[in-house]
Amino acid sequence: MPSILRTARANRWHYAYLFILPILALFGLFRIYPSIQTLAYSFFDINLVSKVFKPVGLKNFLLLARDNTFQKAVGNTVIFAVWIVVASTAIGLVLASLFTSKMRAAGLFKAVYFAPFITSTVAAAVVWTFLYNPRFGLFNSLLQLAGLPTRGWISSSKDALASIIIFSIWKTIGYNMIIFIAGLQNVPDSFHEAAIIDGAGGIRRFFSISIPLVAPTTIFVVMYNTILALKVFDQVFVLTAGGPADATTVVVLQIYKQAFENYRFGYAASMAFVLFVLVISITILQYRLSRRWETSF
Amino acid sequence: MRKALLCLVLLLLVPALLVMAADKKKLVFWYPAGEITATSMPFRDGSNPWAAFEAANNCQVEVVAIDYDTMQQKVFTALAGGKAPDIAMIDFSWMGGFIKDGALAAIPDADAKAWMSSVSPETVAISDWGGGKMYGFSTWGVDAYALTWNKEMFKEAGLDPNVAPKYWADFRAYSKKTAVADSSGKLTRVGYAIRHLGQPHGIVDKWHWLLVGAGMQLNTDPFALKGGSSKINTADTRAGLQMAHDMVWVDKSTSLDFPDPRQCLLTKIASMQISELVSIQVRAPKEAPDLQWGFAPPPAMRAGVDPKVQVAAWNYSVFNQSKEKNLALKAVAWFNNQVNDYTQAKKYNSTPRYKANWASDPFVSAPNTKAFMDLLKYATTYPRSLALNGILDAVGAAVPKVLHNEAAVADALAEAETKANEAIAAVQ
Numbered sequence: 262m263p264s265i266l267r268t269a270r271a272n273r274w275h276y277a278y279l280f281i282l283p284i285l286a287l288f289g290l291f292r293i294y295p296s297i298q299t300l301a302y303s304f305f306d307i308n309l310v311s312k313v314f315k316p317v318g319l320k321n322f323l324l325l326a327r328d329n330t331f332q333k334a335v336g337n338t339v340i341f342a343v344w345i346v347v348a349s350t351a352i353g354l355v356l357a358s359l360f361t362s363k364m365r366a367a368g369l370f371k372a373v374y375f376a377p378f379i380t381s382t383v384a385a386a387v388v389w390t391f392l393y394n395p396r397f398g399l400f401n402s403l404l405q406l407a408g409l410p411t412r413g414w415i416s417s418s419k420d421a422l423a424s425i426i427i428f429s430i431w432k433t434i435g436y437n438m439i440i441f442i443a444g445l446q447n448v449p450d451s452f453h454e455a456a457i458i459d460g461a462g463g464i465r466r467f468f469s470i471s472i473p474l475v476a477p478t479t480i481f482v483v484m485y486n487t488i489l490a491l492k493v494f495d496q497v498f499v500l501t502a503g504g505p506a507d508a509t510t511v512v513v514l515q516i517y518k519q520a521f522e523n524y525r526f527g528y529a530a531s532m533a534f535v536l537f538v539l540v541i542s543i544t545i546l547q548y549r550l551s552r553r554w555e556t557s558f
Numbered sequence: 559m560r561k562a563l564l565c566l567v568l569l570l571l572v573p574a575l576l577v578m579a580a581d582k583k584k585l586v587f588w589y590p591a592g593e594i595t596a597t598s599m600p601f602r603d604g605s606n607p608w609a610a611f612e613a614a615n616n617c618q619v620e621v622v623a624i625d626y627d628t629m630q631q632k633v634f635t636a637l638a639g640g641k642a643p644d645i646a647m648i649d650f651s652w653m654g655g656f657i658k659d660g661a662l663a664a665i666p667d668a669d670a671k672a673w674m675s676s677v678s679p680e681t682v683a684i685s686d687w688g689g690g691k692m693y694g695f696s697t698w699g700v701d702a703y704a705l706t707w708n709k710e711m712f713k714e715a716g717l718d719p720n721v722a723p724k725y726w727a728d729f730r731a732y733s734k735k736t737a738v739a740d741s742s743g744k745l746t747r748v749g750y751a752i753r754h755l756g757q758p759h760g761i762v763d764k765w766h767w768l769l770v771g772a773g774m775q776l777n778t779d780p781f782a783l784k785g786g787s788s789k790i791n792t793a794d795t796r797a798g799l800q801m802a803h804d805m806v807w808v809d810k811s812t813s814l815d816f817p818d819p820r821q822c823l824l825t826k827i828a829s830m831q832i833s834e835l836v837s838i839q840v841r842a843p844k845e846a847p848d849l850q851w852g853f854a855p856p857p858a859m860r861a862g863v864d865p866k867v868q869v870a871a872w873n874y875s876v877f878n879q880s881k882e883k884n885l886a887l888k889a890v891a892w893f894n895n896q897v898n899d900y901t902q903a904k905k906y907n908s909t910p911r912y913k914a915n916w917a918s919d920p921f922v923s924a925p926n927t928k929a930f931m932d933l934l935k936y937a938t939t940y941p942r943s944l945a946l947n948g949i950l951d952a953v954g955a956a957v958p959k960v961l962h963n964e965a966a967v968a969d970a971l972a973e974a975e976t977k978a979n980e981a982i983a984a985v986q
Binding site for chain 2: 308309311395411416507521522
């Protein structure tokens with residue numbers, strides 16, 4: 262009997278595989294199979310009403326390369342992802358540092374910052390459409406009270422993407438904060454005590470001890486937020502539907518529009534495949550960079 | 559013994575009741591929710607307009623409200639999943655796409671012929687899909703896009719409250735005169751309320767008077783289901799869209815910060831707007847009972863050029879997927895018969911479709927009937943192209959880009975023309 266099989270039998274690996282088989286089967290059925298099917302669809306023109314599948318080769322991908330709106334969507338998605346990852350990670354880490362220190366009512370503040378994360382994105386976005394209203398919204402009212410010029414927010418093509426980014430940061434900092442709290446709590450107190458003895462202040466300890474020692478947590482938060490940000494849809498659909506004038510269109514929204522508004526399922530599938538390649542590439546790159554960063558500490 | 563007898567009776571009765579209930583056929587009917595079209599009022603005011611049909615045909619019509627902005631997608635998704643409703647109110651601009659996919663049932667020839675010979679000319683114009691073929695019955699209260707204005711605001715600005723601007727130049731001047739700004743220069747009332755966000759087809763509807771009035775041709779062959787071409791990027795359409803842009807950014811007589819144009823007129827934060835006349839007619843008595851308003855054809859480009867009044871309507875259409883197709887076709891024919899047309903148009907203060915109803919009171923002697931008929935002299939309809947969906951998407955994307963300074967007029971219209979012609983080529 263080959264050695265690997267002997268080892269497997271000795272370690273009873275077959276039981277382990279048997280236990281994870283159901284979840285692997287579901288993963289295959291609901292994740293792997295649809296992904297392969299989507300790639301296959303991208304080589305067809307599809308009419309789901311008449312059930313006609315016409316093979317078109319690489320035509321959908323060639324059209325994609327010339328599609329200005331899709332290129333704008335990719336650009337907007339990348340800009341959105343960069344802002345969300347950087348801002349919500351940084352703010353989450355700062356908040357976590359504050360709330361792991363012994364401050365009063367830390368529990369209450371944690372709940373307040375975490376609440377947006379557990380709120381339905383669609384419901385929250387609907388409320389924010391009123392907050393962003395240029396005529397009677399709260400934000401412009403506050404700007405007027407402060408004597409500042411009002412903004413168009415989601416009605417203005419210049420402000421709309423920033424408005425969605427602000428909403429998304431508000432929505433995600435709570436989750437990042439909780440993850441970082443868990444990470445910071447694993448940093449031994451002795452490191453901080455030693456640093457205090459050596460005369461290091463709070464900020465110095467934050468940059469020299471907390472940040473390096475929560476590197477694994479930071480890597481996870483960055484990768485998780487990157488993947489989520491690249492797939493953004495809900496808040497864009499509710500707040501602006503990709504407008505005004507495609508100013509906030511993102512990749513997943515374009516996939517939705519091509520599939521369900523223009524009935525071009527094959528073309529939408531080609532976009533979905535491009536997004537899949539983009540997400541996988543960025544994730545692999547981040548993973549490789551993070552391994553280097555981790556080992557340097 | 560008694561208990562056993564009771565159980566036996568129940569055991570026999572319950573299945574019998576279930577069978578009786580199952581005998582009652584069911585039709586599912588979808589309509590657009592909210593204030594999108596005044597013609598959905600019968601389904602929003604608590605009455606059951608299908609009651610008589612249900613009683614006469616031992617059936618039940620389940621009425622379902624669907625959000626307008628996602629209705630087209632929901633209908634298509636339902637079709638793709640084999641779960642389409644039996645009947646739906648379909649926006650005229652969507653019909654080409656559904657007909658192209660074989661989704662809509664043709665109205666039986668006899669019913670179509672009877673309809674065409676009984677209804678007014680503008681209703682015939684929007685019902686005919688070539689050779690007298692129909693794929694739905696258009697609703698009462700035809701959407702005729704008129705300029706509506708607040709007479710008090712005109713008077714306040716020193717303008718004749720009973721006379722609308724006739725040409726683009728006057729219209730622009732009227733908008734400047736009737737706009738009101740506060741001390742910081744921020745508009746509190748626009749001269750002309752505009753549509754610049756949302757469903758592209760809705761945007762084209764609201765700017766049709768300007769673009770088609772400037773000679774834009776969505777399809778050079780208006781009755782061809784396939785073929786033709788779009789002529790969008792012309793000198794006159796560029797001039798028209800540039801004027802719209804300049805009204806926002808140069809004149810500052812209108813703004814991107816105001817809500818739906820009809821809402822603006824009814825809440826008195828706009829002095830003029832151009833949209834479906836029937837919307838204001840039906841909504842004003844309830845939402846703005848003291849509003850003194852007038853209507854007229856939209857302004858024409860210049861002297862010697864006719865204004866353009868877009869005429870369209872929602873349609874009661876039956877889907878080929880319907881398991882009760884014959885009953886559904888019977889239902890839409892009944893719903894749109896002469897008696898119901900008269901009753902509903904009268905109840906909702908709107909306009910009928912049948913010539914005989916137009917000749918009856920209150921319509922024949924209504925003070926606005928002549929003005930409405932004058933409006934219809936300039937009626938134009940969308941082309942019958944199966945690519946209409948794509949054409950309207952292209953144009954509807956170009957207008958907001960210009961209004962929001964995302965693209966120059968020439969670039970936006972050139973792109974729209976390219977995309978519209980690609981859509982036409984795709985249905986060859």
